[in-house]
Amino acid sequence: MIPYIMCFILFLVGLYGVITRRNLVKIAVSLSIMEISTFLFFALIGYIDGGVAPIVDPADPVKTYVDPLPQALVLTAIVIGLATTAMLMAVIIRLYRKYGTFDIREIKNLRG
Amino acid sequence: MNPLLPFFIITPLVGAFLIMIIGRFIKEFNKYFTSLILLFLACISFYFLFNTGENIFVYKVGGWEPINKIPIGIYIVMDGFNAIVVCIINLVGFLSAFYSISYIKRYTAENYFYALFCLMIAGMNGVVISGDLFNIFVFLEISVISAYALVAFGVEKNELEASFRYQVLGGIASFLILFGIGFIYWKTKTLNIADIKEAFSTGYDRTYYLFVQILILSGFGLKAAIIPFHAWLPDAHSSAPSPISAMLSGVLIKAVGIYVIIRLFFNMFAISEGMAILITTLGTLSMVIGVFLAIGQWDIKRLLAYHSISQMGYVVLSVGIGMILISRGVRNEVTALAITGGIFHLINHAAFKGLLFLNAGAIEYTIGSRNLQEMGGLAKQMPATAATSFIASMSISGIPPFNGFFSKLIIIIAAIMAKFYLLALLAVIVSIITLASFLKFQRYAFFNKTDNKNERKIKEVPFPMVFSMVIMSILCILLSVLVFPQIREAVLSPAIDILMDPSKYSSIIIGH
Amino acid sequence: MKGMTIIVKKTTQLISGMVFLYGIYVIIHGHLTPGGGFAGGVIVAGSLILVTLAYGGDFLKLVKEESGTTIVESLATIMVILIATAGLLFGTHIFFNNFLPKGIVGHLVSAGVLPLYNIFVGTEVASSIFIIFLSLIIFKEESPQ
Amino acid sequence: MEIALSIITGLMILGALYAIHAKDLLSSVIACGIVGYSLVICFLLLKAPDLAIVQIVVDTITLIIMVAVVLDSSREEQFSKLDTNGYISAVTAMVIIVVLLYFFAVSIQNLDVLGKSTLRMAEHYIEGAAQKTGSANLVTGVVFDFRGYDTMGEAVVLVTAVLGVLTILRLKGKK
Numbered sequence: 001m002i003p004y005i006m007c008f009i010l011f012l013v014g015l016y017g018v019i020t021r022r023n024l025v026k027i028a029v030s031l032s033i034m035e036i037s038t039f040l041f042f043a044l045i046g047y048i049d050g051g052v053a054p055i056v057d058p059a060d061p062v063k064t065y066v067d068p069l070p071q072a073l074v075l076t077a078i079v080i081g082l083a084t085t086a087m088l089m090a091v092i093i094r095l096y097r098k099y100g101t102f103d104i105r106e107i108k109n110l111r112g
Numbered sequence: 113m114n115p116l117l118p119f120f121i122i123t124p125l126v127g128a129f130l131i132m133i134i135g136r137f138i139k140e141f142n143k144y145f146t147s148l149i150l151l152f153l154a155c156i157s158f159y160f161l162f163n164t165g166e167n168i169f170v171y172k173v174g175g176w177e178p179i180n181k182i183p184i185g186i187y188i189v190m191d192g193f194n195a196i197v198v199c200i201i202n203l204v205g206f207l208s209a210f211y212s213i214s215y216i217k218r219y220t221a222e223n224y225f226y227a228l229f230c231l232m233i234a235g236m237n238g239v240v241i242s243g244d245l246f247n248i249f250v251f252l253e254i255s256v257i258s259a260y261a262l263v264a265f266g267v268e269k270n271e272l273e274a275s276f277r278y279q280v281l282g283g284i285a286s287f288l289i290l291f292g293i294g295f296i297y298w299k300t301k302t303l304n305i306a307d308i309k310e311a312f313s314t315g316y317d318r319t320y321y322l323f324v325q326i327l328i329l330s331g332f333g334l335k336a337a338i339i340p341f342h343a344w345l346p347d348a349h350s351s352a353p354s355p356i357s358a359m360l361s362g363v364l365i366k367a368v369g370i371y372v373i374i375r376l377f378f379n380m381f382a383i384s385e386g387m388a389i390l391i392t393t394l395g396t397l398s399m400v401i402g403v404f405l406a407i408g409q410w411d412i413k414r415l416l417a418y419h420s421i422s423q424m425g426y427v428v429l430s431v432g433i434g435m436i437l438i439s440r441g442v443r444n445e446v447t448a449l450a451i452t453g454g455i456f457h458l459i460n461h462a463a464f465k466g467l468l469f470l471n472a473g474a475i476e477y478t479i480g481s482r483n484l485q486e487m488g489g490l491a492k493q494m495p496a497t498a499a500t501s502f503i504a505s506m507s508i509s510g511i512p513p514f515n516g517f518f519s520k521l522i523i524i525i526a527a528i529m530a531k532f533y534l535l536a537l538l539a540v541i542v543s544i545i546t547l548a549s550f551l552k553f554q555r556y557a558f559f560n561k562t563d564n565k566n567e568r569k570i571k572e573v574p575f576p577m578v579f580s581m582v583i584m585s586i587l588c589i590l591l592s593v594l595v596f597p598q599i600r601e602a603v604l605s606p607a608i609d610i611l612m613d614p615s616k617y618s619s620i621i622i623g624h
Numbered sequence: 625m626k627g628m629t630i631i632v633k634k635t636t637q638l639i640s641g642m643v644f645l646y647g648i649y650v651i652i653h654g655h656l657t658p659g660g661g662f663a664g665g666v667i668v669a670g671s672l673i674l675v676t677l678a679y680g681g682d683f684l685k686l687v688k689e690e691s692g693t694t695i696v697e698s699l700a701t702i703m704v705i706l707i708a709t710a711g712l713l714f715g716t717h718i719f720f721n722n723f724l725p726k727g728i729v730g731h732l733v734s735a736g737v738l739p740l741y742n743i744f745v746g747t748e749v750a751s752s753i754f755i756i757f758l759s760l761i762i763f764k765e766e767s768p769q
Numbered sequence: 770m771e772i773a774l775s776i777i778t779g780l781m782i783l784g785a786l787y788a789i790h791a792k793d794l795l796s797s798v799i800a801c802g803i804v805g806y807s808l809v810i811c812f813l814l815l816k817a818p819d820l821a822i823v824q825i826v827v828d829t830i831t832l833i834i835m836v837a838v839v840l841d842s843s844r845e846e847q848f849s850k851l852d853t854n855g856y857i858s859a860v861t862a863m864v865i866i867v868v869l870l871y872f873f874a875v876s877i878q879n880l881d882v883l884g885k886s887t888l889r890m891a892e893h894y895i896e897g898a899a900q901k902t903g904s905a906n907l908v909t910g911v912v913f914d915f916r917g918y919d920t921m922g923e924a925v926v927l928v929t930a931v932l933g934v935l936t937i938l939r940l941k942g943k944k
Contacts, residue, residue, distance in 0.1 A: 003771060003883055006778035008873045010785060011291065012866045017789040018284060019862040020855070025794050025839055027280055029801040032831065033785045034287045036808050039824070040778070041291065045298045047815045049884035054907035055658065055818075056899040058730040065907065066816040068898075069891040070297065072911040073246055074820050076923040077290060079662055079749070080253050082827050083930030084283055086756045086834060087260055090934045091276045093760070093838045097767050098269050102794070102842065107273060118712065118719040125705055125925060132698040132932075136691075173918045174711075175718035179893050186918045219943055224936040231929045238922060250922035254929055261933030267942035275937070298880055301889035311889065323876040650822070655904035658818035660912065666826040673833065694935075701928050708921055720917045726903030735904035741913045745924050752931045753830055760837050763938040 003044055010037035024092045024102045028085065035081040039074045046070035116156060117171040117188045120198065120237040123149055128230035135223040142226040143213045149230065150206035153237070157202045161195040165606055168617070170243070170624045181622055183304040189243035189621060192606025196455065197240045197371050200462045203587075204362050205233045207580040208355040211470055214574040215355055215477060219266055225353075232258040232359065236367040243621065245293050245303045249286070252368055256282050256335070259364055263352045274347035281334060281344045289331035295324045305380050306618035312382065325387050328376060336369020338428060339398035342421050346405075349420065350413035350482075354473020357413060361420040362466035366458055370424060374431055374454075378438075379610070379617040385439040392432030396535060399425025403545045411482045412472040415553065416465065419508065422542060423461045429539065430454035430523040433530050434611070443612060446529045451611050452604055453522035460515040460591055464504045467584040471501035474573045474581065475557060484553065488560040493570040496578045498558045500585040505554050507588045509547035515591035522595075625765055627680035636678035643671035651746035655735040661742040665749025672754045676761070683765055690758040693751045700748035707740055771883060774814055781807050794839045802832040819908045 014037060017030025051066035092102070099107045127149040135142035160169075169190040176185030190198075209229060216222050235255025239248050260282065264275035297303060299320065300311035312321075334341035345365075349357045377383060377391070402422030409415040434450035437443075474497045475490065476482055491498040507514030510521075520543055527536035572578065593599055610617055627633065650657075651664030676686075711721035727734035781804050788800035805828035812821040881887065888895070894911050902910035912920050 001877060001882065003774045003778055004877055005870075005874060006775055006782065008870065010778065010782050011287075012870060013782060013785045013789070014287075015284070016862045016866055017785075018280060019865075020859045021789060022855070023794070024276070025835070026789060026797060028835070029788050029797055031280065031283045031287075032801055033788065033804060034284070036781070036805055038287050038290045038294070039820070040808055040811055041294050042297075043812055043815045043817050043820060044774075044883060045294055045886065046817070047884055048886060051816055053658070053816045053818050054895070056729065056905045056907060058728075058899075058905065065895050067886060067888060067891045068894050068907040068911050069303075070294075071817050071820055071908045072916055072919075073293075073297075074817075075660075075662060075823055075908065075912055076246075076250060076919055078820070078823050078827050079923055080250070080286075080926050082753075082831060083253070083257060083926050084279070084286070085831050086930050087257060087933045087937070088276075088279050088283070089834050089838050090760070090937045091260075091264065091272055091279065093763065094267065094272050094937055095276060096838070096842055098272065113718070115712065115717065118709070122705060122709055126702060129698045129702045129705075129928075133695055133702075136695075172718070174720040174722070174914060176915060182890060182893070184890065184893050185915055217944070220941055221936060221939055224932055228929070228932055228936065231925065231932070234925070235929075246916075247919055247922070250919050250926065253926050254922060257926060257929045257933055261929075261936045264937050265942065267937060267939065271942075272937070298886075301887065301891065303890065307890070317876070317879055319872070320876040320880065323872050326872075655906050655909045655913075658906060658908075659822045660819070660906070660909045663819075663822040663826055666823070666830060670826065670829065673830075694931075697928060697931065701924055704921060704924055708917065720921075722902065722914055726900075729899045729903060730905050735902055735910070735914075738902065738904050738909060738913045741917070741920070742909070745920070748924055749927060752927045755931050756834065756934050757830075757837075759934055759938045760834065763940075764837070764841070766940060 004041070007037050007040045007044060010040070022104050024095060024104065028088050028092060031088065032081070032085055039078060042070040042074045042077070113171055114169045114190075116159070117169060117190055117241065118173075119156060120153065120241055121234055123153060124230045124234035124237065128227045128234065131223060131227045131230065135226070142223055146209045146226045146230060147206060147213070150202060150209050150233065153202040153233070154199070154206050157195065157198040160190055161199050161603065164190060164192050164195045166609070168620050170621055182302065183307050183622070186247050187243035187304060187621065188241050190241055191610050191617070193375070193455070193610050194241055196459065196603070196607055197367055198237060200459060201233065201236045201240065201363050201367050204462055204466045205359065207584055208359050208466070208470070211473070211577050211580040212353070212355040213576040215353065215473055215577060218477075219353065225262070225265060228258040228262050232262065232364070236363065240367050240371060243305050245296065245305060245308070248372060249289055249293060252289070252335070253286065255364065255368055256286070259360060262356045263348045265353050265356065270347070271351040274351040278344045278348040281341070285331045285334035285341075288327055288334070292324055292327035292331055295327060305376070306621035309380050309615070309618040310622060321381075321384070322387070325381055329373065329391070332369055332372045332376075333394070336365050336373060336424065337421055338394050338424070339401055339421070340394070342398065342402075345421060346414050346417040349417035350411060354469055354476065357417070358466040358469035358473070361417065361469060362462045365420065365424060366462060370427055370458065374611065377435065378614055382614070383435050383439040385436065388432060388435035388439045391435060392429060392535070395425050395428030395432050396538060397425070398422065399429055399542050400538060403542045403549070406549055407545065410484045412475065412484060412553065412557070413469070413482055415549065416468050416472060419546065419549070420465055422546065423457070423465065423508070426520065426523055426539065427454045427458050427461070429535060430457065430526060433527060433532060433535070437530055438612070438614070446526060448608050448612060449522060450526035450530065451608050452600070453519060453526050455604060455607055456522060456594060457519035459594070460507065460519045463584060463587045463591055464507045464516060467500060467504040467581060467588060468508065470577070470581050470584065471497055471504065474577055477573055477577070478570050484556040487557045489558070490570065491558040494572050496572055496581065500581040501558070502554060503585040503588055505550040509550050510543045513589070513592065515588055515594075518592050518595045625680040625683070625686070625761055628678050632678050636674055640671045640674045643674065644668055647671060647750070651742055652739065653732075654742035655738045656730065656732070661745030662749055664742075665746040666753060668746065668750040669753035669757070672750070673757050676757070683762070686758055686762055690755055690762065693755050693758070697748055697751035697755060700744050700751065703744045704741065704748065707737055707744070711737070770814060774811060777807055777811055777814070793845065794842070795836070798832070798835040798839050801835070802828060805831065819906070
């Protein structure tokens with residue numbers, strides 16, 4: 001059970017980063033750390049002891065394979081994570097060019 | 113295996129990509145093409161509304177038949193409750209798209225606007241009709257990412273900041289949902305909603321169940337802007353272009369937030385009393401706090417955004433009362449009344465809130481400012497907008513002939529019959545404050561005499577905007593017809609039966 | 625956008641061809657070896673980014689490139705959806721059905737529609753990521769400092 | 770195997786903490802990239818080669834985008850002292866974290882231990898799957914055939930993100 005708890009701690013570190021950090025890039029970094037821990041969580045769920053990577057070798061068929069379903073889900077979730085990070089980065093660079101700073105508090109009082 | 117079901121997804125997607133390619137060469141193409149697609153979708157959804165009735169359409173994508181009662185592929189499911197929400201999405205979507213034909217002239221890059229609009233519609237349709245948990249997450253991401261981009265469409269400072277906050281909170285919600293799905297898969301090893309209910313029926317550990325429910329509730333609650341998670345809504349809805357904030361407020365928080373919470377907590381989880389009470393208190397809090405936050409607002413769209421939170425509170429409150437009664441094993445007509453009130457108010461809110469945002473857009477289109485103090489005396493120059501916004505304001509604050517009154521009445525009666533007198537009292541008080549707030553809006557915007565109105569040349573908004581506003585106001589009046597029993601039987605009662613008897617949904621789907 | 629030093633340009637000439645070919649290999653062998661449409665597409669996009677970074681390019685060429693890639697991307701995605709709806713028309717008339725013959729497991733041309741999906745998703749992912757990168761560069765070029 | 774995983778995850782947690790508290794933004798972004806690459810090692814340990822390839826490549830692209838944003842900015846993060854609502858948010862964050870961690874530890878007591886997971890839906894993806902979908906790589910079989918609907922949605926998510934980036938990064942929004 002240790003890997004699961006460590007994985008959840010990584011998720012909470014990311015959540016802590018998003019809540020407390022003031023810097024836009026730091027918030028984006030914490031979000032991608034939360035994302036990384038979610039993928040690790042799915043991979044941990046699909047692991048089977050003595051299992052082999054889910055590639056069928058026509059020569060010797062019968063083997064115990066690792067569960068392919070969580071891997072398919074993580075494959076999709078990784079590219080979704082890339083999409084959200086790209087969108088976030090586009091807004092961050094835009095805000096930086098308009099306000100000249102990465103700090104949320106300064107953006108709030110510059111807004112006026 | 114009704115072959116019409118996949119077209120809810122195919123048509124808007126292919127439409128969006130055709131707009132991207134052809135819209136580059138033929139300028140006028142994308143405007144009318146989007147409205148055409150959405151009209152076609154609205155017709156399909158009405159077709160499904162009127163003949164789902166008691167049966168559930170199950171479409172097995174990819175043709176994978178279940179092996180010894182365990183579904184393998186992804187299921188597209190259309191039942192009574194789905195049909196109603198799909199109708200809301202496509203109808204309000206069509207009216208907003210038609211409205212934005214002339215509204216979007218103010219913005220550059222119209223191609224991107226219409227393509228993202230079609231993708232948002234495709235995402236919402238995908239979320240509502242899918243019967244698979246991870247599939248709901250993927251289509252949720254499509255609709256939410258296009259909503260992020262549309263909120264920041266006119267790239268000004270406050271719009272970019274609103275989009276940033278929306279993306280951060282939306283990102284946290286997505287990862288909470290993904291963690292919840294991982295948790296559910298860890299215990300039940302399956303992703304189909306009906307099959308998860310079967311797997312859960314073989315016993316579960318209580319704390320694990322509570323933890324999963326809290327994860328899923330907070331993830332989708334954040335998308336539905338329920339009280340502890342509503343921080344992003346006022347900025348996002350006030351800085352988006354008006355047809356988009358009409359879609360966001362009227363449809364997105366319902367289809368992607370409230371609908372999924374109702375579907376999962378009625379048809380997937382076995383409702384425990386503690387969770388039902390938590391949901392009801394969240395609904396009451398968002399109802400009360402939303403209204404108090406809205407009183408001090410002078411910007412029209414922020415005022416309307418806060419009212420969205422409080423009206424959503426009504427829906428969550430009445431559905432929560434239904435949940436409490438079901439968790440106590442009480443399945444009589446009081447539960448049915450509570451759930452009917454919730455769903456009826458869901459439909460009404462889509463109509464009048466969408467209309468209010470379109471009115472705010474019309475005012476902004478002519479005057480250019482959203483501040484109530486700078487307006488005044490618009491009734492004479494903009495008769496259509498004034499009339500439609502009067503109808504919408506009266507129906508949101510629950511004045512008898514309009515639809516808002518009947519749904520709030522049902523909710524209050526259900527609360528009283530279920531012996532929650534405090535909740536009924538709060539509902540009445542909030543309704544009165546809403547009335548006060550909208551009278552202020554009407555007086556300042558339309559009937560207030562101001563000195564400097566003569567030198568401004570204000571004329572009525574162009575035809576597409578007036579047309580969709582008038583259609584929406586007719587809808588507001590027609591929806592009050594739903595109270596009569598025989599019409600209610602045809603439209604609402606299939607949805608009520610699905611939600612009342614939780615095991616009916618999974619038994620029919622597993623039986624297929 | 626100005627390019628980099630001559631050393632970087634030389635190594636890019638050597639590497640980017642191989643990276644591009646490896647990406648194509650990963651896309652086509654998606655149903656045999658690990659990797660597939662997504663991984664191969666990103667590798668191809670990586671090689672394109674490598675060339676753009678090393679050689680730079682004047683502003684107008686980049687903008688033209690970006691609009692061209694947008695069309696390629698939209699076409700590839702429409703093809704993915706059309707193959708899915710083709711399943712609706714042929715075979716057993718079900719959305720997303722694998723209607724082509726399955727062939728022998730392990731052969732290159734084997735898994736029915738899967739290689740087609742792999743190829744179109746690969747092109748779509750490659751052009752999407754290349755557009756994201758190009759739009760970032762164009763924005764940094766033209767926006768005031 | 771479990772020990773190796775715990776060590777790597779422990780290092781990832783340290784890397785994540787450094788990424789959040791780093792003074793220089795560029796080193797914080799690079800630390801986040803390193804955490805992403807160590808996830809690749811975890812995937813290889815957990816017998817998931819497909820994920821390892823996709824994660825290594827996607828993490829490179831994320832790193833490129835983040836560095837492109839951070840590079841020409843003032844990389845020093847202005848360390849103003851934590852004011853009152855900085856403390857409040859830090860305290861609330863710690864409270865939430867402790868509660869969630871305890872709740873999580875209690876609720877995973879009698880779930881499948883790492884490696885002992887029984888199969889229900891995925892059983893039919895494994896035995897006879899090569900014949901059903903014809904693809905030797907079972908994960909590609911699941912991604913494109915059993916759950917092809919998800920993957921189409923996935924491809925559309927990427928295209929939506931591209932449209933979003935193009936709309937956000939255009940220079941003039943309103944006429």
